[in-house]
Amino acid sequence: MARRRYKVSKKPVGTSPGTLTYVGQEIKHETKVKRIEYNEVDYNVDESSRLSACQLPHNEAPHVLWIDVDGIHEAPVVAKLGQQFRLHPLLLEDVMNTEQKPKIDLYDDHRVSAPVVYVTMKMLHPNPRRQEIDPEHVSFVLGANYLISFQEERTNDIFKPVLDRIQASSGKTRRNGADYLLYALMDLIVDSYFVVVERLGEKLDDVEDRIIRDVAGRDTLAILYALKREMTFMRRHVQPLRDILGTLLREETPLVHPPTLPFLRDLLDHVNQIIETIDSYRELIPGLLDVYLSTTSNRMNSVMKTLTIVSAIFIPLTFIAGIYGMNFDNMPELHTRTGYFWVMGIMVAIAAGEIIYFKRRGWM
Amino acid sequence: MARRRYKVSKKPVGTSPGTLTYVGQEIKHETKVKRIEYNEVDYNVDESSRLSACQLPHNEAPHVLWIDVDGIHEAPVVAKLGQQFRLHPLLLEDVMNTEQKPKIDLYDDHRVSAPVVYVTMKMLHPNPRRQEIDPEHVSFVLGANYLISFQEERTNDIFKPVLDRIQASSGKTRRNGADYLLYALMDLIVDSYFVVVERLGEKLDDVEDRIIRDVAGRDTLAILYALKREMTFMRRHVQPLRDILGTLLREETPLVHPPTLPFLRDLLDHVNQIIETIDSYRELIPGLLDVYLSTTSNRMNSVMKTLTIVSAIFIPLTFIAGIYGMNFDNMPELHTRTGYFWVMGIMVAIAAGEIIYFKRRGWM
C-alpha cells in the first residue's frame, strides 16, 4: 500500500493524554512474555508465564530480572505490566506508539511512578521487496535491578543472541547488573545497524560504478533518490541515540553504574561512526548526480552533432542537385558535355571542405 | 484575492505603541464569551454572559476559572477584559494582532500589570479551495487560578473536545489546575497539526509516485513548489512552540506546577516530531525535482534521437535521388538498363548501414 510511506501517529484529535492506542501494523498472534532471572551463579527462565509471575524481584535476592515482552499491540497486557511495575501512563503510551522517535525519559519522581529510565529505539530491518527500511519499535524500562524490554515481534525474538550468551556462560553479562543488560541489548541493535549501512554502501558502490562507467540506465536517478531517502530515514532513527547515550553517560541517573560507562562510551562511538558513514555517503550523491546528468548531456551533444554534420553536408548538396533539376528552357550548363562531372566534383569538394571544418572544430 | 498571500502586520506607521488594532479578515458576528468554572466536584458554565460576569474567581473557592473568548475583532471587548484582569496593553495588542507569530511572554512585574503567562499560537486549517494553510490566531492568558483563551472564531469553537471532557467526567483535567487546562488546550491544537502533516505526507507521496512512474504532468513543479511553501509555512508556525514549551519547562514561572511538567515534556516531544517530519519531507523535494527534470530531459533526448535518425537516414538518400533528377544532357548512368536498380540498391545499403550504426551506439 503506497500510503504507508509517510506516516505520522494518528491518534484521534481530542483523545485524552495517556490513552493507550496502538497505531502500528495489524498483528494477529498473542503477546509472548519471557521472564528471565539470573545472577553470577543462578539462571532461570519462565517462558510459559504470561503476566502473573512478572513481579518485582525480592530485594534481598541479588538477582537481575529481565521481562522480555514480544508484542505491543494488546493494550490490556501493557496496562497490566504498567500497573505491576507502577509505570507512568505517558511511558506506556510511548511503548505502544510505534511512530514514536527514539528518545530517553528519566522518571525520577517516586511519588508519581516508579523511578525508571525509559529508552526507546528502532530495530531496522531491510525491506526485502522494496528499496526501503522497516523500523521495529523497541522499548526498554530500566528499574532498580530489573529491565523490561518491549518489541513488536515482527520476526523472531531479536534479543536471542544475548539470551543465549546469558544461558551459556557466566561471562560479563551474568556478572553485571540490569544496566549492563540494557547496554548489551542496545549494542545488539546498534550492531545490526552496521549491516544495514553495509548494504547501503554496496548499493551506492554499485550505482557509482555504473554511472562512472557510463552504463547507467534511465532509472538511475530514481535509484539514487531512493538511496538518499533510505539514508535520510536511517539517520533520523540513529541520530537520537547520541542524546540517549549522552544522557546515560552524564550519570544523571543512579540506575546506571560506573563500570558500565566505558561500554556505553564505546557504544556511542559506534553510533557516531554509523552517523558519520551515512553522512559521508549522502554527501557523495549530489556529485554522482552531476556526473550522471553530464553524461546524459554529453550523449545529447553527440546526437546533435551527428544531426548537424549530416544536415550541414547534404542539405547544400541537395540544393545544388535541385538547381540542375529545374526545367528552365535556357540553362546553358545542362547542355555542356562535362557539366555533370563538374557539378559532381564541386559537390565532393564542398563535402570534403565541410568534413575538414568539422574535424578542426572537434565535432567529428 | 492574490495579494493576501504575503502579508505583514500593517498598523499605520507612527501609531503609538499599545494601540489596539485588528488586522485580520473582516468578521461580521459578535464576540461570544463563555465562562466555565470547575473543580473536582463542581462544574458551572455561563454561556449567556458577555463580560460583566468575567471577574477574577474568589481566592477562597478553589475553582478553576476559564474564560473562552470567541472573536478578537472587537477592540472594546478585548479592552474591557484587559481592564478587568489588569492585563498589560502590549499583551492586548498581541491578542488582536492576527499576524503575530507564536510566542510566550512572562508578565511578572505585579506593579505594572497582573502577573500572567501569555502564550499565542496558531490553529492551522487546511484551505479547502487552494493549496494553502490558513492560520487562526489563538491566545492564552494563564493567571493564578484562571485561564483566558482567545480564538478568531473562524468555524466552530475549536476547544469543544476539552470542554466536553471537563463536562463529562471528573478526570485528569478536573483534578488539575489552570496550568493543566492550558496544556490540554495546547495539546488539542498540536494534535490537529498531525492531521495537517498527514495531509502533506499524502500529497508528497502522491506526487512522488507520479514522478517515479513518469506520469507527472507539466504542473508538477508548481505542485512541488506549493507543497514546499506549505511546509515552510507550517514550520514557521510550529517551530516557535519549542521555545514556548522550553520556557514553561524551565520553570521560570510559579504559575506552572510540577505535576504538569511531564505532560508539557510530552507535548514538546510531539512538537519535535512534527518539525522533524516536516523537515524530512522538505529534504526529499530537491531529489524529486531532480528525478522529474531528468525524465523531462530524457524525453527531450528521445525526441532529438528520433529527429536525428530520420534526418540522417533520409537526407543523404534524398540527395542521391536529387542527383539523378538533374537534367544534364550527358549523364551516362541514366541511360544504362540497370542504373535505376543499382541506385535503389545503394540506397538500401546506406540506410541499412546507418541503422546498424545507430543500433550500435544505442540510439535505437
Added chain:
Amino acid sequence: MARRRYKVSKKPVGTSPGTLTYVGQEIKHETKVKRIEYNEVDYNVDESSRLSACQLPHNEAPHVLWIDVDGIHEAPVVAKLGQQFRLHPLLLEDVMNTEQKPKIDLYDDHRVSAPVVYVTMKMLHPNPRRQEIDPEHVSFVLGANYLISFQEERTNDIFKPVLDRIQASSGKTRRNGADYLLYALMDLIVDSYFVVVERLGEKLDDVEDRIIRDVAGRDTLAILYALKREMTFMRRHVQPLRDILGTLLREETPLVHPPTLPFLRDLLDHVNQIIETIDSYRELIPGLLDVYLSTTSNRMNSVMKTLTIVSAIFIPLTFIAGIYGMNFDNMPELHTRTGYFWVMGIMVAIAAGEIIYFKRRGWM
C-alpha cells in the same frame, strides 16, 4: 551612476583613527538643529537654534532634552556637538560614516568621555527609479536625560510623527524619560520597515503569479535576482538590530530604565518578525526559479517536438518523391497507369503511420 551599488567606506588608507570624514552623497543645504525640551507638563521647541543653545539640561529641572540634528555632512558641526556633550572621537567618526553598519556602543568610562549609549541604524527608503533600497544613516546618542538624534536629511524630518505626538498630548512619551524617546524613534524606523517588507511581498507575489501562470517574460530572472538582492540588503541592515536590542534588554547600562524594557522587548519581537518574513521570502526564490526554468525548458521541448514531427513526416515523403523524379530511362513504375496513385497512397499511409506513432508516444 552604476558604480554606487557596491560601496565600502573609502577613508584614505593611513588616516589617523578618529578623523571625521563624511563619505556619503554630496549634500548642499545646511545642517538643521532642533532643540526640544519637555516633561509631563512643559514643552519647548527651539528650531532657530544652531549650536549655541545645545547644552546639557540643568540637572535640577526634570526635563528631557532632545537635540534633533538634520544633516551629518558638516564635520565642524558634528565636532562642535561632540565637544559640548563630551563625546568620544570614535563615536563622532561613526556618526559621519554613512557606510557604518547598525550597531550599539556603550561608552561607560566617564574619565574618557561622557557615559552614553550610542545606537546607529538605517532608515530604509525604497528607491523610486531603480529596484533598490536606499539606506539613510541615523544615529542616536542616549545620555543621562537627553537624546541626540542624527539623520542624513534626505527628504523631510523622518521623526515628525513622534514630535507631533509629544507636542499634541501628554501621553506615554511625555511621561517617560529619554530612553523611552529613544524607543519611540527606533519603533518609528522599524515600523517603516514593515512598509518596505510589504512592498517586497507584493513584488514577490506578482512575479510568482506570472511564473505559475506561465506568462513570465525574459527578464523574470533579472527581476528575481534584483528581488533577492533587495532582500539580502534589507536583512543585512535589520539583522544587527537584534544585537542592539539584546544589549539594551540585558540591562548592561543604567541609562535604560525597567519600565521601558517591555516596549523594547516588543520592538525586538517586531524586528524578529521582519527578519523571519524576509527569510521566508528568500527561501521561496529558488523554488520559483526552478518552476520558471522548467517552463522555459518545457517550451523548448515543445518547439523541438514540432520540428521533429514535421521533419519525420515530410523528409521520408520528399525522399520518395525524389526517387520518382529521377531521370533514369529504365524505371518501370513510371510507365504504369496507376503508379502515381499507388505512390500517393503509400505516402498517405506512411504519414498516417507516423502520426499514430507520435500520438502513442504522447508527442502530439
Added chain:
Amino acid sequence: MARRRYKVSKKPVGTSPGTLTYVGQEIKHETKVKRIEYNEVDYNVDESSRLSACQLPHNEAPHVLWIDVDGIHEAPVVAKLGQQFRLHPLLLEDVMNTEQKPKIDLYDDHRVSAPVVYVTMKMLHPNPRRQEIDPEHVSFVLGANYLISFQEERTNDIFKPVLDRIQASSGKTRRNGADYLLYALMDLIVDSYFVVVERLGEKLDDVEDRIIRDVAGRDTLAILYALKREMTFMRRHVQPLRDILGTLLREETPLVHPPTLPFLRDLLDHVNQIIETIDSYRELIPGLLDVYLSTTSNRMNSVMKTLTIVSAIFIPLTFIAGIYGMNFDNMPELHTRTGYFWVMGIMVAIAAGEIIYFKRRGWM
C-alpha cells in the same frame, strides 16, 4: 607558474619541530632592520643598524622600542633576533613560514621564553597581472614596551604612513605605548583591505551589469569563478582577525592596556564589516550565474525556434514541389492549364497557416 596557486607549507617530512625554514618566494636583497625609539618628547631612528643595536630598551627610560624587520628569508637574522629577545623557537618558525594563516599566540610562561603576544596576519596586494590576490606575511611580536614587526618586503615598507605619523607629530601614537603601536599597524593593514574589497565590488558590479544587459561573453563564468575564488581567498585571510582581536579584547594579556581597547573594538568593527561585505558579495554570485545561464538558454531557445519555423514551413512545401517533379506518365494534374497556379496557391496558404499558428504560440 601555474603550480603556485594552491600551495601548502612544504617543510620536508621528518624535520624536527622548531626548525627555521623559509618556504616563500625566493628573494635576493638583504634583510633591512629599522630601530625606532620614541616617547612623547623624544624620537630616534637608526636605519643603518643591522642587528647589534636591537636590544631591549632600558626599563628606566620610558621609551617605546619598535624594531621593523623588512625581509624574513634569512634564517640567521631571524634566529639572532629571537636570541636577543628570548623568543620561543615555534614563534620564530611561524615568523618565517609564509604559509602560516593569521593567528595569535600568547607566550606567557616566562621561564621558557619572554612573555610576548605574537600576532601574524596578511597584507593583501592585488596581483596586477592575474585575477588574484597576493598575500604578504606580516608578524608582530608585542613585548613589555617594545614591538617587533616582520614583513616580507615585497615592495616598499608598508608601515611608512605610521612611521611618518610618529615622526611628524606628537599625536596619539606618540603618547601611547607599544600596544597602541600594534593597533596602529594592524589598522593600517585592515584599512588596505577596504581597497581590495572596493576593487572586488567594482568587478562584481561590472560583471553584473554586463550579465543583466545581456552582453556577457563566453568567459563570464570563468570571471565569476575567479571572482569567487578571490573572495574566498580574502575571507580566509581576514576571518581569523576576529579571533585575534577577540583574544586581545578579552584582556587575556597584561601587555594590552585599557585605553587601547576602544580602538581595538573599532578595528574589530571594521574587520566584521569587511567580512560581511565579502559575504554579501559572495551570496550574489549564484544568482548572477542563474541569470547568465538563463540568458544563454534563452538564446539557444531562440536559435531552435528559428530552425523549427524555417523547417516547418519549407519542408512540407518542398515535398509538394517534389510530388509534381515526379516523372510518372499518368499524372493528370500536370496537364491542366491552371494546375501550377493552384499548387502555388496551396503552398502560399500552407505557409500562411503555419505562420499564423506560430504567431499564436508566441514563437515569432
Added chain:
Amino acid sequence: MARRRYKVSKKPVGTSPGTLTYVGQEIKHETKVKRIEYNEVDYNVDESSRLSACQLPHNEAPHVLWIDVDGIHEAPVVAKLGQQFRLHPLLLEDVMNTEQKPKIDLYDDHRVSAPVVYVTMKMLHPNPRRQEIDPEHVSFVLGANYLISFQEERTNDIFKPVLDRIQASSGKTRRNGADYLLYALMDLIVDSYFVVVERLGEKLDDVEDRIIRDVAGRDTLAILYALKREMTFMRRHVQPLRDILGTLLREETPLVHPPTLPFLRDLLDHVNQIIETIDSYRELIPGLLDVYLSTTSNRMNSVMKTLTIVSAIFIPLTFIAGIYGMNFDNMPELHTRTGYFWVMGIMVAIAAGEIIYFKRRGWM
C-alpha cells in the same frame, strides 16, 4: 575489488563486546616488535625481541620505554601485550579494528585497567593505482613513562625518522618524556598529510586549468567527483584530530606535561591549516563544475547555430529549386530566356539577406 570502497566494521552481530577481531586487509608476515629505551644519556634498542622483553620499565630508572608494534593482525600478540600492560579490553578491540575512526580515550580508573591515554589516528598513503587514499590504522598507548605504538605495517616502519632522530642526537626528543615522543610521532603523521594535501592541490590546479582553457575531456566530471571524494575522505580522517588535540591540551590527564603543550598547540595549528585548506579546495569544486557545464553548453549552442544557419539558408532555396523542377505543362517562367538567371539571382539575394540577419543577431 570494487566492493572495498565503502566499508564498515563487519564484526558479526551478536559478538560479545571486547572480542578481538581483525577486519583489515589480509596480511601474511609476522608481527614485528621493537623495544626502545632511552633517556638523555642512554639509548637501547632491542629489535629481536618478540614479547617477552616488553615489560614495564622499572620506576627507579628514569628511562622512556617505547614499544613499536608493526602489525596488528595477530590477536594473540595484541592480547599478550594488553595483559602485560594491563590494558582495557575495549582499548585492544580498537587497536585491531582498522575501521575505527581517529579518537582519544582516557582510561583513568586504575582499579579496572592501567591509567593510559589511548590515541588512534590514520596514516594516509596515496593509492598509486587509483584516485584514492589508503588509510593505515595507527594507535598509541601513552602510559606513565612508556609509549606503545601500533601500525598496520603496510610498507616500511613509518616512524623511522623519529627513531633516527632519537638514535642520532641527544636533542629535544631525548631530553623529554613519553608525552613528547607521542607528540613527535603524531607530528610525523600530520606532516605527511601536507604531502597528500599538496597532491590534491596539484590535481585541482590541473583540472581547473584544463577547464578554464576549455580543453577538458568527457571524464572531467568523474575526475572532479573523485577529487571531491578524496577530499571528503581526507577531511573525515583529519577532522577528529581537533578533538584529540583539544582533549590533550585541556590538560585532562596528568600524563601530558606542561612543556609539551606549546608543541601540541602548534600541531593543532597544523591540523587546522590542513582542514581549512581542504575546505577551501572543496568550495571551489561547484564553481568549476559550473564553468565546465557552461562550456559544454556553449559548445552545444555553437553546434545548434551551425545547424540552424545551414538549414535556414538552404532549405528555402531547395524549395525554390523544387518549384521549377515541377513538371506542369503550363509554367510560363520556364520558357522565358532569363528566367533561370532571375531565379539564381533571387536565390543569392535570399541567402545574402539571411546571412546579414544572422550576423546582426550575433549567430555568425
